[in-house]
Amino acid sequence: MLDIAFSDATVPQASAIAILATSGAAPTGIFATVNTTLDGALARAAKAARFDFEAAKTCVVLAPGAGYDRVVLVGLGDAADVDATVAEKAGVAAARALAAGGTTGVIVADAVTPELAAHAALGAVLGAYRFDSYRTEPRKGEPERLTALDVATTDPAAARTVWTSLGAVARGVCLCRDLVSEPANKLRPPEFEQRILALRDLGVTVEVLDRAAMEELGFGALLGVAQGSDAPPRTVIMRWNGGAEGEAPVAFVGKGVTFDSGGISIKPAAGMDEMKTDMAGAAAVVGTMAALAGRKAKVNAVGVVGLVENMLSGNAQRPGDVVRTAAGQTVEVLNTDAEGRLVLADVLWYTQDRFSPRLMVDLATLTGAIVVGLGHERAGLFSNSDELAANLSGTGEATGEKLWRMPLDAAYLERLRSDIADLKNIGGRPGGSITAAKFLECFVNDVPWAHLDIAGVAFTTKATSHAPKGATGFGVRLLDRMVGTYYEG
Secondary structure: OOEEEEEEOOOOOOOEEEEEEOOOOOOOHHHHHHHHHOOOHHHHHHHHOOOOOOOOOEEEEEEEEOOEEEEEEEEOOOHHHOOHHHHHHHHHHHHHHHHOOOOEEEEEOOOOOHHHHHHHHHHHHHHHOOOOOOOOOOOOOOOOOOOEEEEEEOOHHHHHHHHHHHHHHHHHHHHHHHHHHOOOOOOOHHHHHHHHHHHHHHOOEEEEEOHHHHHHHOOHHHHHHHOOOOOOOEEEEEEEEOOOOOOOOEEEEEEEEEEEOOOOOOOOOOOHHHHHHOOHHHHHHHHHHHHHHHOOOOOEEEEEEEEEEEOOOOOOOOOOEEEEOOOOOEEEEOOOOOOHHHHHHHHHHHHHHHHOOOEEEEEEOOOHHHHHHHOOOOEEEEEOOHHHHHHHHHHHHHHOOOEEEOOOOHHHHHHHOOOOOOEEOOOOOOOHHHHHHHHHHOOOOOOOEEEEEOOOOOEEOOOOOOOOOEEOOOOHHHHHHHHHHHHOO
16 A cells, blocks of 8 residues: 655655645645746646646646656645545545656645645545556556655644544555455455454454354355355454444445356356456455454444355256255245355344344445446445435445445335245346345344445446546445444444
């Protein structure tokens, strides 16, 4: 992760700097000082480029003199409109522009409060992220990887205080992105388990259920998905006890299919490589638990992830098989590519039964239908609680990890009735994301619950305002902020 430091707002002694500035005013502060040192070169460059300091837009001035190789002007828009989101997007833009000229740089953030300077640093970390663990040499023409960034602010101590929490969230997001980006041959369930065990260094209690333990608990649905692979399945439980003793925890549940071939109902070859990301829900839960522990959140939290591979073999689950879930309900498996809901059925039931949480949110790359419905802009939100749904939706708007609530009418359940078992795992193409969520609801009792179908937002094929091409880390900022806003003591 990009290394962040905060320093006093003085004229930076660095070859590459990015200056955050609002629109509609003459240069002030360090911007004015540097501009004067350069005989007005920055103001002239902005005028020549018709740069009006629109939020998150940049103007790059190369070799202007006085020891500067690169000065980047970064717009904040109107001063009255600058908030955390604007500051973060400006940080993203600054980091990307600075990376084009080297591995280090300075962001001059004296135009905003120390708190917003810390948010600019958060944006810089998220924007500078790159997963290149398996590259043996740099790609020709690609910008260097930014490794260290100093943020000049009017009160470095205050900015550092804010960064204590934001930095923990940034690390959680980067951890989530790393996990989703890993190739499936490197992150099979046992290796995923080892990555999660590392959270113990943050004070997270980690417990692992192996195949024998899950058999004893009656996890017939999860184990049915796993039976075609030679990689042993795992259910991993993470606990952060930062709240009052005995207080009911918030619970997060993640689908962790480390590779989804579709099983006997095999997927088409085109795009199957992307199925290494079918564990993005579990990665988001791991990242969230890391964020909560990293900032020492005053809340009790539980994260539970079901880790399996969905593969083909002589022992693979067949269409038409019937499995018995931990809840005791039976399911006719008509399509082995509708496996995520089977994994979650057992894990959701186990989580509510063992921990009696105050709320439960699951995240899963569950259906292609949600991508058809919402594209890549929002995740689908399904919930049995108006209050929880409102809290999630509002937080999504604030963090940019946006949601759209979908229906859960009782009528959709009728399409999941099986002729030979209690349920079948598919309900046909119409309303496919809804019937999938309705299936999950069958394994939730009275606990306030929400299901986030993140199939369209967990991975992006082009860079966005907060994420480079690839894994987005969707869900970590959303859940951490929701907990901090509504449920943290």
